[in-house]
Amino acid sequence: MDKLHLHYEVEGNDFVAAGEAAGQMKRTLRQLGIDFEIIRRCSICMYEGEINMVAHAEGGSADVIIAKDKVTIVLEDTGPGITDMELAMQEGYSTATQDVRELGFGAGMGLPNMKKYADTLAVESTPGVGTKVTMEINIPA
Amino acid sequence: MTVHDVAKQLNLTCCVDADGQRTVEGGYVGDLLSWVIGKAGAGHAWITIMSNPNVAAVAMLADTSMIILAESVEPDDTLLAKAQQHGLNLYTASEGAFELAWRLHELLG
Ligand SMILES: Nc1ncnc2c1ncn2[C@@H]1O[C@H](COP(=O)(O)OP(=O)(O)O)[C@@H](O)[C@H]1O
Numbered sequence: 001m002d003k004l005h006l007h008y009e010v011e012g013n014d015f016v017a018a019g020e021a022a023g024q025m026k027r028t029l030r031q032l033g034i035d036f037e038i039i040r041r042c043s044i045c046m047y048e049g050e051i052n053m054v055a056h057a058e059g060g061s062a063d064v065i066i067a068k069d070k071v072t073i074v075l076e077d078t079g080p081g082i083t084d085m086e087l088a089m090q091e092g093y094s095t096a097t098q099d100v101r102e103l104g105f106g107a108g109m110g111l112p113n114m115k116k117y118a119d120t121l122a123v124e125s126t127p128g129v130g131t132k133v134t135m136e137i138n139i140p141a
Numbered sequence: 142m143t144v145h146d147v148a149k150q151l152n153l154t155c156c157v158d159a160d161g162q163r164t165v166e167g168g169y170v171g172d173l174l175s176w177v178i179g180k181a182g183a184g185h186a187w188i189t190i191m192s193n194p195n196v197a198a199v200a201m202l203a204d205t206s207m208i209i210l211a212e213s214v215e216p217d218d219t220l221l222a223k224a225q226q227h228g229l230n231l232y233t234a235s236e237g238a239f240e241l242a243w244r245l246h247e248l249l250g
């Protein structure tokens with residue numbers, strides 16, 4: 001299988017469309033016949049990353065590269081960035097607004113979920129410039 | 142036990158009947174979406190009081206077998222539309238989450 005590249009633009013503050021990129025990615029992974037558990041892990045990682053761009057960064061872009069041996073998800077935004085990475089990675093830490101919390105978000109479990117379900121997670125962030133999240137999910141042979 | 146069996150036994154009201162023959166493999170109760178997507182298992186019945194469109198996205202991505210809105214919560218129009226669009230089984234119940242989870246557990250054994 002050649003590498004397949006999917007690209008999505010994610011709208012900021014649009015909580016109705018949020019999750020559509022993850023949903024489309026999931027459909028493509030299914031069509032490719034990838035293992036259900038791998039798809040589940042990719043879906044969780046993509047959704048959490050997508051929601052973070054919607055809730056914390058006024059949107060951004062998502063790229064998914066599907067190779068034979070792994071799925072790579074890259075989420076990039078030009079939002080406010082993350083000032084304290086250690087804090088952001090902690091379970092339960094969230095700067096989500098009350099409005100966002102009322103929708104069921106802001107549990108502070110997004111980055112911990114990504115860490116748990118991706119094989120590798122790299123978060124590069126510069127305050128005032130933006131954030132880039134790269135996740136890899138291996139596909140066992 | 143199928144979605145239709147569970148719906149009948151628990152006296153649920155159907156909002157979207159997408160795949161009644163799907164097997165219910167267990168259950169998860171929760172309203173915080175990151176907890177649900179991270180913890181609910183594939184095939185679980187998800188019991189919640191949240192009724193916004195994000196519920197559909199989470200159910201679809203977590204691959205739960207059915208959504209049960211507890212406490213007579215009604216789905217908002219966008220949730221209903223998204224559940225139809227994505228083929229998600231969506232039900233409501235007058236009981237609370239505790240009662241539903243207890244009865245579901247008894248059913249599934
Ligand atoms: N893309 C991002 N841009 C800016 N801040 C972010 C981004 N992603 C995460 N954060 C920060 O990290 C915190 C923790 O993120 P997360 O674990 O997903 O929890 P939650 O989204 O529920 O707040 C967020 O509350 C926010 O302060």
Ligand SMILES: [Mg+2]
Pocket residue numbers: 048051052106108109110111
């Ligand atoms: Mg988050």
